[in-house]
Amino acid sequence: MENDELLIQFRNREIIGKIIRKIREESKNLGRIKIMHVCGTHEWTITHFGIRSLLPENIEVIAGPGCPVCVTPASEIDALAELSLRNNVIITTFGDIFRVPGVKTSLIEAKSMGGDIRIVYSMLESIEIAKKENKKIVHFSIGFETTAPTTAIEILKGPPKNFSVFVTHKLIPPAMEFLLKTGPRIDGFICPGHVSTIIGVRPYRKIAEKYKKPMCIAGFEPLDVIIGILNIIEQIKEGTYYVYNEYSRAVKEEGNIIALDTLDKVFDIKDSWWRGIGLIENSGLKLKKEYEEYDAIKIFDINIKPIDHMPEGCRCGDVLKGIISPNECPLFGKICNPNHPIGPCMVSFEGSCSIAYKYGKNIT
Ligand code: SF4
16 A cells, blocks of 8 residues: 555544544443553644544543653753863754753753754764764763664764763653552553564563553554554453554564664663653663763763752643643743743653644644
8 A cells, every 4th residue: 555545544534433433432431541652753643633632531641751852851951061061072962952951051051151062863963073073072862762773873883982972761661660650540551653663562561461551552643543542442341451563564573673682782771860750760771881982971970960850830740740731730831832941841842742732722
């Protein structure tokens, strides 16, 4: 099937209508059900296509920590901002984190104070800068399992000696488990499609069995998401808990073995701070000892203070934990909007507050 044809099928109103009717039927008498997803793109699909408005009242789909920029600790932003002010250092980063406030400052403020901070679209671009410059280049490597393999591949290739990475990659399954242990009640998970193309089905299976929670790996079209919701509701109704792979056109049981092998070669797993959420065991990556010549944290002896900080009045922590939806934050749309963002969830295009502000009223 051609791509366009496939897209039309995945947005077919008639099919979607049938599944929504099935969701209504199956969820009758189930009481209140809370389904969490942990992916910025899922949140975009759900909000942009008005999926929440189609669901019965007792079915709530909430967003969890699906935006890597939003969960990057404020103290790490401060550390990079400080580093950028040194004479011989250039920081490279993706555009999304540029305006996110740290505790003391943001990268954009550091740039206005003279810091050499450059926005790049890939780590490769950063390495190209390193080849041309005599200064030390530090790349701020942010992202979940989806982007971490790119960092790993470039490290394995052996970048120039004046290049290093500040690694803040995070892992999604430990965060899901953390929320099940500590967060508000969650009855099932829509598992992230992109992350799952790398890690496959197995990591979720352990969590589904341990916590007896239904899970569904879903793609990003409206039909994918509502099939995911229906599957979770059916599992709840039947009293079962397994991982259904709705996105089998992209996600294999074993994941991407080459990418996983590359991650294993380059990174060790460590406990990691998630902004607004806290310290999550085994949820982050750090460079292995044999690659510490590229580790900015070691090279510059950076000491990150483990503090969790949000701007005053900002409730991003509660948004990221699925305790409130963005419009329940008193600042939403008032003093906080994409032109004047207060917290990280309004800065990043994958942040729930930014998505709610831009697309929350759209039903297409
Ligand atoms: S609306 Fe703004 S202040 Fe409120 S939680 Fe979202 S980012 Fe934070």
